[in-house]
Amino acid sequence: MTIGLRVEGKLIARAYSIVSTNDSEQLEFLSIHVPDGPLTSRLAHVREGDGVWVNSKATGSLTLNYVKPGRNLYLMATGTGLAPFICLIRSPDTFKAFERVILIHTVRTVHELAYRPEIESLANERLIYVPSVTREAFPVNQRCSDLFKSGDLFTMHGLPKADPELDRVMICGNPDMNRDMSKYLEAQGWTMTNHRGVGNFTVEKAFVLHHE
């Protein structure tokens, strides 16, 4: 969905993922703060009672319709790419469609592990939380894509190796992670959901690089 602010009559709007579930009374977002970013440099100063422009059309490829039901659902996020996955782990429908959900969130600093207390409180034998931090001391320092590719993810948590017949993967991260994981999965026989049909993995950009 798109959110924005009007600055001197001109709308500055950007794509955002929705954190809150469909049945929630409030719309919740998780935002980066880019100090010189046209939107977020201003959004950082928004206070309770201030207005924010929101469009009513929601799109995106990280909902349950974008993968077939299965055994284990792997949710792989970097940074604010976590947002759509919080929505999914809050929703009972996710746990109706999958036996187990494994949420892997990679960030640079511990401070960026957004929603950590909530995820930890929801974690149980059907929701496995794997935070990883690449630039600070932390129990897990590998990137989510490396954890998956090396197989360490599965051995660490006593999981069967991910199988395209049984398991599903959703990816929401920086352009490099998206590209790297998509290439790897396709080489391993996984199929990406696209206009031709529902596959066993799906990808969404967490942000756009200006030079892309």
Ligand SMILES: Cc1cc2nc3c(=O)[nH]c(=O)nc-3n(C[C@H](O)[C@H](O)[C@H](O)COP(=O)(O)OP(=O)(O)OC[C@H]3O[C@@H](n4cnc5c(N)ncnc54)[C@H](O)[C@@H]3O)c2cc1C
């Ligand atoms: C499909 C989609 C979903 C998105 N969902 C979210 C979301 O849920 N939360 C969110 O914070 N942003 C999200 N974004 C990014 C968002 O649209 C804006 O780019 C962001 O709000 C910054 O806006 P800006 O105008 O301040 O800076 P911009 O000029 O838009 O961005 C400046 C630069 O900052 C970097 N950047 C931008 N956003 C991020 C980010 N989230 N993480 C790391 N680096 C970033 C990029 O290098 C970018 O070129 C999403 C983008 C897309 C395409």
